[in-house]
Amino acid sequence: MEELYTLELIEKGKRVDKRRFDEFRKVEIKEGIIKKAEGSASVRIGETEVTAGVKLDFGKPFPDSPEEGMLIVNAEFTPLASPDFESGPPGEDAVELARIVDRGIRESNCIELEKLCIAPAEKVWSVFVDIHIINHQGNLLDASALASLVALLNTKIPKLEDDKILRGEFERNLPVVFKPINITVCKAGNSLLVDPSFEEEKILGAKLSVCVRDDDRVCALQKQGNKELSLEDIEKMIDVAIEKSKEIRSLIR
Amino acid sequence: METREVVLPGELIERKGRKIGKGVYAENDRVFAKVLGIPRIDEDEVSVIPLSGVYIPSVGDRVIGIVTQVEISGWSVDINSPYTAFLPLSEGVDFFVDVTRTDLSRFFDVNDVIFCRISRVTKSKIVQVSMRDLGSRKMRDGIIIKVTPSKVPRIIGKGGSMINLIKNKTGCDIVIGQNGVIWIRGERKDKAIEAILTIENESHVIGLTEKIEKMLGG
Amino acid sequence: MKTREKLIVDGKRLDGRLPEQLRTIEMKTGVVTRANGSALMKFGNTIAIASVHGPRALFPRHLQESETCLLRCRYNMAPFSVDERKSPGPDRRSVELSKVIRLALEPTLFLEDFPRATIDVYVEILQADGSTRVAGINAASLALADAGIPMRDLVAACSVGKISGTLVVDLTADEDNNSEADLAFAMLPSKKKITLLQMDGILTKEELNKLLKLAKDSCEKVYETQKKVLKEKYKRVE
Structure with a gap:
């Protein structure tokens, strides 16, 4: 019934929390909150809260890219964050989210992976991005992508001594050259809305996540939800995402 | 105060x-x-x-429940609690029904909202509800919202003063279950919801009645 | 025993603390809005968040107990919480800690009030700089009270130990790794009843007695902050 009310309002062009359809909840970004990590950020969108930490470690490069560093994105939907999350290995939602965030970072080429080689074909830096959900009040994906990006932007590469990592001492910043922003756009009747709340997410079955780079190029897409979209919808959704990505990007230091 | x-x-x-x-x-x-x-x-x-906590059923409480399953001899009812309640056929309708020939969804179906009374609670918290008394009924139209059950007395107010204020100012029909489920029907329900949620969030604030009065205008 | 370096210099610890001094304590309740109760607790750089879901219905049904409520705890460290990335998921250490945290909390709860149901307590360590299990217990105790769960008392916890021959309270990761002994301790502060006691290392009986006294005194300090934080959240505002 709460859902019916949310739907009834949306049909009238309103939202429970009085936002406009194209309006995000308040976005708060905190940087460097985890001193043990090489990079970290906490992002709040309304009451949704996500912490991302970046750890750097040695890795063996793939044979087809012997001089490139590696990127590993992992998300944990901790049972702490929502009564619907369960203990145990990551479920399909957590895996999907991690893979969408991964694609946005990877395909935008925002990290210069070729600058992360230590010894060709032998040793490169592996960049681990771990996403930890603290509170789930909707739109985890946009929050997770933003937290991951900001954490990468403040990541520092540790110093090496005799082939050992000196934790806590740094050599240089991680080379990050773009700021890809993920925007999830939902279809609500004949209109589109952004930053769905938990209740809105439950009833809006047609969604598209769009990752947009600084030059307005689209670098990853994921159709989400169990309802269908038309080509016109998709076109409009991408326009909304490109427009909105500028605003969210401007919040990053 | x-x-x-x-x-x-x-x-x-x-x-x-x-x-x-x-x-x-x-x-x-x-x-x-x-x-x-x-x-x-x-x-x-x-x-x-x-000041907080989930709803634990106690005999005599008036609650709002949602039918979650139609069974052979009654209904399972979600009462916003760790414990699901059962409404037996004989406590749901007051005439003879031949269960071998009747699908009970004729009376109450899944997702129906009912106002009922907790009639029995066993030691291991098996809960039964009844609709065989004045006021118990199926709630039609309207919407429901949930609040912290311990805030219910504050929303009702002394002798019903707070809830009557909201009813009068918004013209809405409002029924409050002691389990923290509130049913609201009327044109200006968004105003009523806003007022109720404000009371829930600021129940410790002194002078709340004046604030709600101002919020609802005039 | 590896004693890498001197951990006490001129009577002070490497972070400048006196032996019997706790790190700065920070506590906050209500940090997870989708939970029935939650809290954050910091001992210096150690950050623990706990949330409580429940009492709620327990499934599958065969787990239900007709006379009491099941208490389940999960202690988990974020992969980025430590120097060398911890691979996600439970390991032997976190399984044991989940159990001792559960047992540290259980004596204070009136589980018989909620037959057939479950109370789930989740502890996440966002940053680990020693004393994580006791930080988790402090956060969990606040979260249980915040959730309105019936309790005999709060639970306050701290670590104590012996480093460079000196008895100290609230060990950092560095101190813990190089300690001669470390001890994790929790108690019901107004009943003076101990619910967690784990020690490893070498101590004389006298040292052990002195450490237990230090642990008790430190828990009382933790308890003062717990009380203040809970009361302030619900203070009536004019």
């Missing part, structure tokens, strides 16, 4: 020969708070009114 101190679990409560009520426990003849809450010392009883 007097400012009363919040007590924590384990804090000593003045007893002075009074009986032990809810939210407190006795140990070696001394009485302690069992929950985070506001102590209440009546003439013959001490208790602590909790």
Whole structure:
């Protein structure tokens, strides 16, 4: 019934929390909150809260890219964050989210992976991005992508001594050259809305996540939800995402 | 309004020969708070009114439930609690029904909202509800919202003053279940919801009635 | 025993603390809005968040107990919480800690009030700089009270130990790794009843007694902050 009310309002062009359809909840970004990590950020969108930490470690490069560093994105939907999350290995939602965030970072080429080689074909830096959900009040994906990006932007590469990592001492910043922003756009009747709340997410079955780079190029897409979209919808959704990505990007230091 | 101190679990409560009520426990003849809450010392009883917590059914409570399953001889009802209630056929309708020939969804179907009374609770919290008394009914149209059950008395107000204020100012029909489920019907339900959620969030604020009055205008 | 370096210099510890001094304590309740109760607790750089879901219905049904409520705890460290990335998921250490945290909390709860149901307590360590299990217990205790769960008392916890021959309280990761002994301790502060006691290392009986006294005194300090934080959240506002 709460859902019916949310739907009834949306049909009238309103939202429970009085936002406009194209309006995000308040976005708060905190940087460097985890001193043990090489990079970290906490992002709040309304009451949704996500912490991302970046750890750097040695890795063996793939044979087809012997001089490139590696990127590993992992998300944990901790049972702490929502009564619907369960203990145990990551479920399909957590895996999907991690893979969408991964694609946005990877395909935008925002990290210069070729600058992360230590010894060709032998040793490169592996960049681990771990996403930890603290509170789930909707739109985890946009929050997770933003937290991951900001954490990468403040990541520092540790110093090496005799082939050992000196934790806590740094050599240089991680080379990050773009700021890809993920925007999830939902279809609500004949209109589109952004930053769905938990209740809105439950009833809006047609969604598209769009990752947009600084030059307005689209670098990853994921159709989400169990309802269908038309080509016109998709076109409009991408326009909304490109427009909105500028605003969210401007919040990053 | 007097400012009363919040007590924590384990804090000593003045007893002075009074009986032990809810939210407190006795140990070696001394009485302690069992929950985070506001102590209440009546003439013959001490208790602590909790500030948070889920709804635990107690016989006689009037609650709003949602039918989750139609069964062979009654209905399962979600009462916003760790415990699901059962509404037996004989407590749901007051005439003879031949269960071998009748699908009970004719009377109450999944997702129907009912206002009912907790009629039985066993030691292991098997819960039965009844609709065989005045006021119990199926709630049609309208919407429901959920609030912290311990805030219900504040939303009702002294002698119903707060809820009547909201009803009068918004023209909405409102029914409050002691389980924290509230049913609202009317044109200006968004105003009513806003007022109720404000009371829930700011129940510790003094002068809340004036604030709600101002919020609802005139 | 590896004693890498001197951990006490001129009577002070490497972070400038006196032996019997706790790190800065920070506590906050209500940090997870989708939970029935939650809290954050910091001992210096150690950050623990706990949330409580329940009492709620327990499934599958065969787990239900007709006379009491099941208490389940999960202690988990974020992969980025430590110097060398911890691979996600439970390991032997976190399984044991989940159990001792559960047992540290259980004596204070009136589980018989909620037959057939479950109370789930989740502890996440966002940053680990020693004393994580006791930080988790402090956060969990606040979260249980915040959730309105019936309790006999709060639970306060701290670590104590022996480093460079000196008895100290609230060990950092560095101190813990190089300690001669470390001890994790929790108690019901107004009942003076101990619910967690784990020690490893070498101590004389006298040292052990002194450490237990230090642990008790430190828990009382933790308890003062717990009380203040809970009361402030619900203070009536004019």
